[in-house]
Amino acid sequence: xxxxxxxxxxxxxxxxxxxxxxxxxxxxxxxxxxxxxxxxxxxxxxxxxxxxxxxxxxxxxxxxxxxxxxxxxxxxxxxxxxxxxxxxxxxxxxxxxxxxxxxxxxxxxxxxxxxxxxxxxxxxxxxxxxxxxxxxxxxxxxxxxxxxxxxxxxxxxxxxxxxxxxxxxxxxxxxxxxxxxxxxxxxxxxxxxxxxxxxxxxxxxxxxxxxxxxxxxxxxxxxxxxxxxxxxxxxxxxxxxxxxxxxxxxxxxxxxxxxxxxxxxxxxxxxxxxxxxxxxxxxxxxxxxxxxxxxxxxxxxxxxxxxxxxxxxxxxxxxxxxxxxxxxxxxxxxxxxxxxxxxxxxxxxxxxxxxxxxxxxxxxxxxxxxxxxxxxxxxxxxxxxxxxxxxxxxxxxxxxxxxxxxxxxxxxxxxxxxxxxxxxxxxxxxxxxxxxxxxxxxxxxxxxxxxxxxxxxxxxxxxxxxxxxxxxxxxxxxxxxxxxxxxxxxxxxxxxxxxxxxxxxxxxxxxxxxxxxxxxxxxxxxxxxxxxxxxxxxxxxxxxxxxx
Numbered sequence: 001x002x003x004x005x006x007x008x009x010x011x012x013x014x015x016x017x018x019x020x021x022x023x024x025x026x027x028x029x030x031x032x033x034x035x036x037x038x039x040x041x042x043x044x045x046x047x048x049x050x051x052x053x054x055x056x057x058x059x060x061x062x063x064x065x066x067x068x069x070x071x072x073x074x075x076x077x078x079x080x081x082x083x084x085x086x087x088x089x090x091x092x093x094x095x096x097x098x099x100x101x102x103x104x105x106x107x108x109x110x111x112x113x114x115x116x117x118x119x120x121x122x123x124x125x126x127x128x129x130x131x132x133x134x135x136x137x138x139x140x141x142x143x144x145x146x147x148x149x150x151x152x153x154x155x156x157x158x159x160x161x162x163x164x165x166x167x168x169x170x171x172x173x174x175x176x177x178x179x180x181x182x183x184x185x186x187x188x189x190x191x192x193x194x195x196x197x198x199x200x201x202x203x204x205x206x207x208x209x210x211x212x213x214x215x216x217x218x219x220x221x222x223x224x225x226x227x228x229x230x231x232x233x234x235x236x237x238x239x240x241x242x243x244x245x246x247x248x249x250x251x252x253x254x255x256x257x258x259x260x261x262x263x264x265x266x267x268x269x270x271x272x273x274x275x276x277x278x279x280x281x282x283x284x285x286x287x288x289x290x291x292x293x294x295x296x297x298x299x300x301x302x303x304x305x306x307x308x309x310x311x312x313x314x315x316x317x318x319x320x321x322x323x324x325x326x327x328x329x330x331x332x333x334x335x336x337x338x339x340x341x342x343x344x345x346x347x348x349x350x351x352x353x354x355x356x357x358x359x360x361x362x363x364x365x366x367x368x369x370x371x372x373x374x375x376x377x378x379x380x381x382x383x384x385x386x387x388x389x390x391x392x393x394x395x396x397x398x399x400x401x402x403x404x405x406x407x408x409x410x411x412x413x414x415x416x417x418x419x420x421x422x423x424x425x426x427x428x429x430x431x432x433x434x435x436x437x438x439x440x441x442x443x444x445x446x447x448x449x450x451x452x453x454x455x456x457x458x459x460x461x462x463x464x465x466x467x468x469x470x471x472x473x474x475x476x477x478x479x480x481x482x483x484x485x486x487x488x489x490x491x492x493x494x495x496x497x498x499x500x501x502x503x504x505x506x507x508x509x510x511x512x513x514x515x516x517x518x519x520x521x522x523x524x525x526x527x528x529x530x531x532x533x534x535x536x537x538x539x540x541x542x543x544x545x546x547x548x
Contacts, residue, residue: 010063010143012194017054017172024056026204028086032174039187042077042176045523048208048498051086053173055202060169061145062195069137069187070096074179074500076477077186081144082170085206087115090166091175092142092151095477096134097500099456105431106130106138107454109477110149110161111495116541117209121493123161124453124477126431127153137189144195169198177478179500181523211541212497212528215240215267215517221254222246224525227517228255229460230507231282233289233310237261238509240517241282244270248522254278257311263509263547264529277314280305281337281460285345285379292380293317294334294349300325304380320381323374328353335411335459341419345376346442347383348411348423348459371408371425371434373442389423389436391445407448408434412462414470416487424472426456452491453482457502461518466511469534473516475502481516481532483539494539496530513542 019025019034029050030043042050059081068077076095083089093109100107109124130138130153141152147167151158172193178185216225221244228241238260245253255278256270280291280303289311295301303317323332331352338346350371372386390407393400408425415421421442425434435451438444458474465471470484479497484490497520504518512534520528531542 010061010195014192014194017191017193019052024054026053026055026202027051028053028208033184037189039189040174040191041071041184041187042174042178044178044182044184048177048210050176050178051080051173051208052175053080053083053171053202055171055200055204058169058171058198058201059193060196060198062172062193063141063143064172064191064193065139065141066191067137067189068094068140070094070101070134070185071187072096072178072180072183072185073098073101073134075177075183075185076498077174077176077188079140079142080171080173080175081142082166082168083173083202084166084170085203086208087113087117087206088166089113089170089173090149090163091119092140093119093175093477093495094138096132097454097456097476099426099428100431100454100476101132101134103429103431104132105454106132106153107431107477108151108153108158110151110158112163112165114165115209117211117496118541119478119495121477121480121495122163123159124493125159127156127158129156130154169196169201171200171202177498179478179498179521181521209541212530213544214526215260215264215529216258216270217526218270220270221256221272224248224519225527226503226519227505227527229282230505230515230517231284231289232507232509233259233284234287235310237310238264238507238515239282239289239311240267241273242270242527243278248525259311264515264531265544265547271312273314276317277305281334282311283337283339283345283380285339286343288379290380292337292347294323294332294347296331296333298325298329300332302380302383318381321383323349323383323386325351325386326353333409336413336462337460338413338415338463340415340421340441342441343377343379344441345380346373346413346421347376348373348389348413349386350409350411350425351386369407369409369428371411371423373411373413373423375442387442387445389425389445390448391436393447410457410459412458412460412472413442414462414464414472414488416464416470417468418487420487422470422488424451424455424458424462426458453493455480455482459503461502461504461506461516463506463508463514465508465514465534467534469512469539471506471514471516471532471534473502473504473506473518475500479518481539483534485538492538496532497528499528510548513547
């Protein structure tokens with residue numbers, strides 16, 4: 001159901017919510033500031049979430065208006081309402097992911113936060129007719145009546161949301177998070193409210209929940225960590241491969257291994273890999289521990305090395321053939337490598353070519369990026385030819401050309417309970433991911449089509465748990481997990497961190513317990529690890545200290 005007209009205004013006098021009297025406000029994460037132009041601006045710093053709660057009174061049904069702008073990308077902000085404490089409230093969120101604003105899509109989301117510490121997205125969609133430029137001031141209008149939430153952005157209606165989780169009076173406040181970690185990311189102005197006022201009920205003793213932890217804070221090889229991969233070794237250790245350097249995209253890059261013998265509660269000191277072993281991804285297949293690599297430039301050679309002592313020492317690289325692409329392909333980037341139930345390995349990748357794009361024709365060698373997979377049935381010793389993830393048009397209808405603009409790049413996939421494969425592909429200028437399916441283990445694929453959500457930087461983060469729940473984590477909004485309990489038919493989004501780097505790795509460490517790790521943010525460049533337990537009633541955080 002969608003809004004068609006602005007709801008009737010509530011009666012009563014408008015009340016300005018300014019910060020002239022700071023006694024009326026409480027802050028989480030840092031102090032907010034007001035400038036001469038009337039803007040209320042979030043604090044600059046590395047705090048994950050910044051809250052400014054109006055604690056002088058609470059509101060039942062209410063109507064609120066305010067101006068909002070982003071000051072930087074890789075950020076988000078909005079309004080909290082019906083708040084009881086820092087772990088129980090609704091949120092109107094305006095996320096600003098780099099790919100999203102560059103592609104000129106303005107997203108909004110209506111969410112709720114509960115004791116899990118995650119931001120569950122009740123509804124998210126693009127708002128038409130709304131610029132996404134940084135610094136543009138947007139007019140926001142919100143009406144909350146009973147369990148009905150109506151949002152308008154620059155006069156444009158958002159779909160109506162109904163939810164009964166938080167009934168009765170609660171507090172309103174401003175909200176911001178910064179993936180860069182060092183800037184005043186969002187500003188607000190002309191905040192005013194009217195409606196049913198009630199006594200204060202905000203509990204300042206409750207703090208936001210932190211579900212993540214650092215597997216290692218060691219800086220032997222540099223402070224910046226990039227997670228390459230996880231695997232479970234034949235000896236049952238968890239093995240984590242990291243790239244470590246002095247600064248983002250900087251010099252002094254080392255590849256190291258660290259291991260855990262207690263399911264991720266503690267991790268060993270870093271073990272530096274020899275330089276020639278730094279390129280591969282870890283995989284344990286048929287009881288053997290391997291690294292697999294693919295050369296990014298022609299010829300696109302695949303290599304394989306093995307460890308017989310749980311990753312302490314490694315063999316030399318074994319040549320496993322080349323991936324054959326046309327001569328104009330400049331680069332091939334390997335993405336997710338998955339193992340199917342029958343042992344088949346399917347490796348996803350995309351190719352780049354410098355040939356100019358011609359959108360008037362559906363000629364794939366005129367598209368700069370395109371996604372493929374290759375297959376191996378012998379543990380990675382030999383591989384198939386590249387298989388196009390954009391499957392053929394129906395036979396007899398080939399003359400109806402489809403225009404593909406920069407089809408895709410970063411690619412992830414998972415196998416469903418009935419043996420199908422679903423793959424999501426990062427777009428360039430589309431609001432949502434490309435989606436494609438295979439019913440024969442990746443040998444053929446459906447034509448690409450627009451998927452159900454926007455997400456980026458999720459190349460090695462998709463898996464299916466023991467009970468069949470599909471998990472995918474990536475960028476937008478913030479660092480978010482898309483989770484499906486029905487084999488990819490429907491999805492629920494949870495923003496579980498405010499970091500924006502993403503590009504992480506997921507592994508199932510116990511039945512229905514997913515470990516996800518990724519680099520945090522520019523102001524905190526260490527790997528963070530999150531744990532998700534999939535229950536019949538939905539996902540819940542898994543505490544690392546409770547792991548068996």
